[in-house]
Amino acid sequence: MDEETASAVLDNLELQGLLNDLEFAGLWSESRQRQKKLSKRTIAQELRTKGVAQDIIDETISKIDDEDDYQMAYGLAEKKFRSCSHLDNEVIYRRISSLLARKGFNHSITARIMRELTGAN
Numbered sequence: 001m002d003e004e005t006a007s008a009v010l011d012n013l014e015l016q017g018l019l020n021d022l023e024f025a026g027l028w029s030e031s032r033q034r035q036k037k038l039s040k041r042t043i044a045q046e047l048r049t050k051g052v053a054q055d056i057i058d059e060t061i062s063k064i065d066d067e068d069d070y071q072m073a074y075g076l077a078e079k080k081f082r083s084c085s086h087l088d089n090e091v092i093y094r095r096i097s098s099l100l101a102r103k104g105f106n107h108s109i110t111a112r113i114m115r116e117l118t119g120a121n
Helices: 003-015 021-036 040-049 054-062 066-084 089-102 107-118
Strands: none
Touching (some): 021 040, 021 054, 066 089, 089 107
16 A cells, blocks of 8 residues: 555544543543553553654643552552461562552552551651
8 A cells, every 4th residue: 555545544533532542541540540550651651652742742631630650559468468367578669569560550659558568658
């Protein structure tokens, strides 16, 4: 298919509402937060990988509240903490920080959560 035909097909799909990157990014973000408990950073990376334009990614990610992102991380950590609270503190920290890192949360969020969970200052 030549470039002109491909462009015409894409334009037609956009006009019909069948091709909408902003809508896709919003739905993807909501789904990944709800089902996989992923951080804003990880969702942005996934959208980049899928070829979504950076301005659309920025707009989508800006809709995710930092406090909601933190609460999601805290919920994950709290659940993990309950399942391994009988272990040594170093092991608990390693397991929770590994979990949060895999989900895309940064070290400062992990450190804050660990202080809250363990009551340390």
